[in-house]
Amino acid sequence: MSMATLSLLLIFGVVFDSASKYTGGAQGVYGIPQKTTMWLAFGVALLVIFVGQFFARSKTGLQLRASRSSVVAAKSLGVRIVRLRWIAWTLAGALVGLGGALWAGSAIAFTPEEFGLELTFSILAALVVGGLFSVTGTVVGVAVLTVAFEVTRRIEESSGLVGLSQIVVSIGILVLLYRRPRGLIPAAELPEALARLRPRRRVGS
Amino acid sequence: MSDTLAMEGVGKHYRGLAALADVSLSVAPGEVVGLIGPNGSGKTTLLGIASGVLKPSAGRVKVGATDATGAAAARFARLGVGRTFQQVRLFEGFTVTETVALGAIAKGLPVDERIDDQLRRFGLAGHRDRLGLELAYGLQRRVEIARAMAGRPRFLLLDEPAAGMNEAETEDLLGALRQVVSDSGCGVLIVDHDLHLILQICDRVHVLNDGVTLAEGDPEAVRRDPRVVDAYIGTFDQKGHH
Numbered sequence: 001m002s003m004a005t006l007s008l009l010l011i012f013g014v015v016f017d018s019a020s021k022y023t024g025g026a027q028g029v030y031g032i033p034q035k036t037t038m039w040l041a042f043g044v045a046l047l048v049i050f051v052g053q054f055f056a057r058s059k060t061g062l063q064l065r066a067s068r069s070s071v072v073a074a075k076s077l078g079v080r081i082v083r084l085r086w087i088a089w090t091l092a093g094a095l096v097g098l099g100g101a102l103w104a105g106s107a108i109a110f111t112p113e114e115f116g117l118e119l120t121f122s123i124l125a126a127l128v129v130g131g132l133f134s135v136t137g138t139v140v141g142v143a144v145l146t147v148a149f150e151v152t153r154r155i156e157e158s159s160g161l162v163g164l165s166q167i168v169v170s171i172g173i174l175v176l177l178y179r180r181p182r183g184l185i186p187a188a189e190l191p192e193a194l195a196r197l198r199p200r201r202r203v204g205s
Numbered sequence: 206m207s208d209t210l211a212m213e214g215v216g217k218h219y220r221g222l223a224a225l226a227d228v229s230l231s232v233a234p235g236e237v238v239g240l241i242g243p244n245g246s247g248k249t250t251l252l253g254i255a256s257g258v259l260k261p262s263a264g265r266v267k268v269g270a271t272d273a274t275g276a277a278a279a280r281f282a283r284l285g286v287g288r289t290f291q292q293v294r295l296f297e298g299f300t301v302t303e304t305v306a307l308g309a310i311a312k313g314l315p316v317d318e319r320i321d322d323q324l325r326r327f328g329l330a331g332h333r334d335r336l337g338l339e340l341a342y343g344l345q346r347r348v349e350i351a352r353a354m355a356g357r358p359r360f361l362l363l364d365e366p367a368a369g370m371n372e373a374e375t376e377d378l379l380g381a382l383r384q385v386v387s388d389s390g391c392g393v394l395i396v397d398h399d400l401h402l403i404l405q406i407c408d409r410v411h412v413l414n415d416g417v418t419l420a421e422g423d424p425e426a427v428r429r430d431p432r433v434v435d436a437y438i439g440t441f442d443q444k445g446h447h
């Protein structure tokens with residue numbers, strides 16, 4: 001499914017580039033009303049985090065997490081893995097589409113090319129840095145990479161060292177993955193992680 | 206009988222090499238059948254075929270009146286076949302309660318007090334909030350059985366359920382399994398090297414050797430069968446211990 005998704009990205013990149021009547025082709029789309037404010041983006045981000053957390057804890061999310069851990073065991077319990085992964089894929093696509101709409105509302109103009117491999121790998125890098133196994137990890141990964149890129153980009157601009165931000169952030173990711181291969185937040189969601197820091201409550205009641 | 210888990214003339218070949226050939230075995234509701242044999246005799250392969258994890262190269266598998274030959278594992282589960290694995294397969298990041306509840310959720314059953322019943326039955330109530338993979342190996346095996354039972358199977362397939370357990374733990378497990386059979390009425394197929402366990406709990410025993418049936422029948426007759434003693438039991442004393 002991952003390979004098919006990546007292929008879809010490349011295929012639709014070409015399709016949107018060619019459909020210049022609707023997408024503007026290489027010239028892109030411009031004159032978009034600037035409706036996205038920081039607070040709107042923040043509100044939608046909170047909503048998406050809530051949806052992600054809710055989905056991960058839902059019966060569907062629980063079965064998907066199980067199938068990620070052991071496909072054979074999940075199937076042997078009756079989990080319909082393909083069907084559930086389609087649901088997750090569609091939901092993820094819808095949420096990313098929402099993000100795209102917000103982003104478009106903050107840009108004066110954009111071209112189909114901007115939604116290509118560079119953006120995809122930036123998102124994947126954020127997931128890998130934060131941790132692939134939790135919504136909390138995703139949020140942390142995005143925050144860490146955004147701050148890292150912004151700081152190094154400013155140093156790059158003031159020093160004139162072109163490409164500094166990419167080099168520094170790439171090395172940072174490599175070092176981080178060497179030290180923490182499962183990302184900054186390996187598995188637990190923030191509420192569970194905080195709960196484990198508290199004294200263990202009585203069990204077996 | 207129509208309400209049995211039945212394998213008829215089942216075979217499994219890997220690139221021309223026969224792992225199983227013409228094996229027929231059935232499990233009726235409320236019956237406990239033991240499957241024994243030396244390493245590499247095809248026991249786990251047969252369990253894989255009986256649960257849809259492996260597809261047979263020959264023969265048929267019926268779950269009740271349904272011919273499930275070649276169906277996917279999830280279909281077998283929904284027809285009422287639950288199983289555990291030789292290598293424990295618990296889910297990463299899942300608590301014991303979540304793991305057992307998933308057995309019900311995956312089959313669209315409600316998560317109700319029956320989950321608590323399974324936890325208590327298998328001595329897991331005191332570990333319910335712990336991560337399954339953090340438990341001792343013997344407890345992990347119990348979690349796997351409780352998870353399978355939460356799906357209310359008609360047939361339960363256990364692959365070496367007592368591995369990693371000491372004698373007292375094995376006795377506890379036997380008690381829990383007997384209770385499971387009497388309460389749920391499900392048929393159980395057990396693969397184990399512990400002949401003591403097999404002889405104690407099973408109504409019938411099926412012996413495999415080199416992928417073919419060597420003997421089958423009631424436990425005592427099988428234990429005295431010279432072919433079985435020669436191929437397998439020779440390494441055990443007369444009480445069935447190592």
